[in-house]
Amino acid sequence: MTEPAIAATGLRKSFGDKVVLDGVDLRVAKGTIFSLLGPNGAGKTTMVKILSTLISADGGQMRVAGHDPVREPDDVRAAIGVTGQYSAVDNLLTGRENLALMGDLHHLGRAKSRRRADELLERFDLVEAGRKPASTYSGGMRRRLDLAMTLVGDPAVIFLDEPTTGLDPRSRRTMWQAIRELVAGGVTIFLTTQYLEEADQLADRIAVLDHGRLIAEGTAAELKRLIPGGHVLLRFAEPAAVATAVGALPGAALGEDELSLRVPSDGGVRSMRDLFARLDALSIEVEEMSVHTPDLDDVFLTLTGRNEMEPQR
Template sequence: MTGLAIAANGLRKSYGDKSVLDGVDVAVPEGTVFALLGPNGAGKTTAVKILSTLVSADSGTGDIRIGGHDLAADPQAVRAAIGVTGQFSAVDGLITGEENMLLMADLHHLSKQEGRQVTAELLERFDLVEAAKKPASTYSGGMKRRLDIAMTLVGNPRIIFLDEPTTGLDPRSRHNMWQIIRELVTGGVTVFLTTQYLEEADELADRIAVLNDGKIAAEGTAEELKRLIPGGHVRLRFDDPDTYQTAALALHEASRDDEALSLQIPSDGSQRELRSILDWLDTAGIEADELTVHTPDLDDVFFALTGPAGIPNQPKENVR
């Protein structure tokens, strides 16, 4: 059975009278991607800093275990087990990519031979061999990000914290970074990811938690979170006004748009429900000129959970 790479109960952190984290629970199984979403200032980076030993949690916070190590009792063992890539690149632009890697190898107390071997392997893995001898200041944003993660991997961490790793990257570089993350997880690495790109969480994460006002508003798989949000529907559009009127009279539960000659039927987007609507249209002899299905996406989830009121009556528990 897979164990937990990261386990924290009741994380709390305040700065003055500002509560940034207010009793946050985190449980991340080994070899998975966990994404923490939230608006700016929600506490995502603070959570990463606490879990990666960069800042301490407030007193009264429950146990925190990273890679099986107690963070409070043995922070050095935690540091040895993790890698961290922050929002801002740790790359030194005044030296070459290779020199950045060798410097990181020295910090990990690798021998010169080991350092050169690991550096060569990672530069090749991240497609940076041609640029290795060039100053890192000449690298593109995507290359710097790849070098940043390569430097993080010098110590062969089994748990990696990626704090908004693709911010500012163009779409191609972002997709390349996603592939790197997938390959890491395939190799057994656990990734704790914070991001503001909802598509990124949808693409990569096994589980997603939405952080708002210092608390986890909801947690689950992408599909589980999407099911929290009402508003799924099937839209039928007609070219012929008479056919539209016939359908509108028969479908009492549908919302009408007389100007667009369209009907909107509440639906969860399931195949079963869509088949039911199509069967009804066939039986009634009604043919819609256009049928579209809308199901809530993570954007809908994000806005609903982080809006002024959140989702009404939504308990702040994991979605099962």
């Protein structure tokens, strides 16, 4: 079995008498996007800091990019990149100078640092802006430059802490595309975000952290199926078909018109197969069908008791 990019077992951390992480287990496959959600104070940022060697855990075992953050912190740091909530860009330097400086810090050598800077400016559509001071950049340009700086060392694992906070919708989608391209190239992304839509759009797997424990984990679709309220809306061509379907489908209710039915369903393959087997057995023709499932906002509210994500600390 392939070694995961990130693995933790029994991860614990307390600050005084406050337990922040209480025996957390997680596994992040290589070349995927793993999103960690949770209300403010749930322990998300603490987990990122531990996995990226910024602070130590009180207990548990970890592997990041094949290395132990406790025994091999330098190896972990060489294999990861971290983009925090706040930009690490130096406003007094141009975009190219910021990237070249990162190359120098990675000991790439002057020539290689400059080549790498030019490659990343091209990749993130910042060639023209790269000649200008970072103080003149828009929010979206700054975040793209920030991500580019994280990539100077060619990391295998990147921790992204709220990478699109404060960006307009177009800039946010540009960042999403950049993140997808990184993963397509084999990079692993550990993402924390306060935008549930962002996790829904990007993440291969999502975990919900609350009061120091992982209370749910799965794909976005799997998490949505945990919450009641999902249904299939069926539309028929004739009222007679509706009447027959009502008798054959437990819990079915008439829709807004006399030709549609709402049928409780989690939207899963098995339940859909059973639904259509019942309809087929009675030779009932369905004209249109749509599946409606709860969104991640519903999941978050139900699991944590909070009606919105709060900014992380």
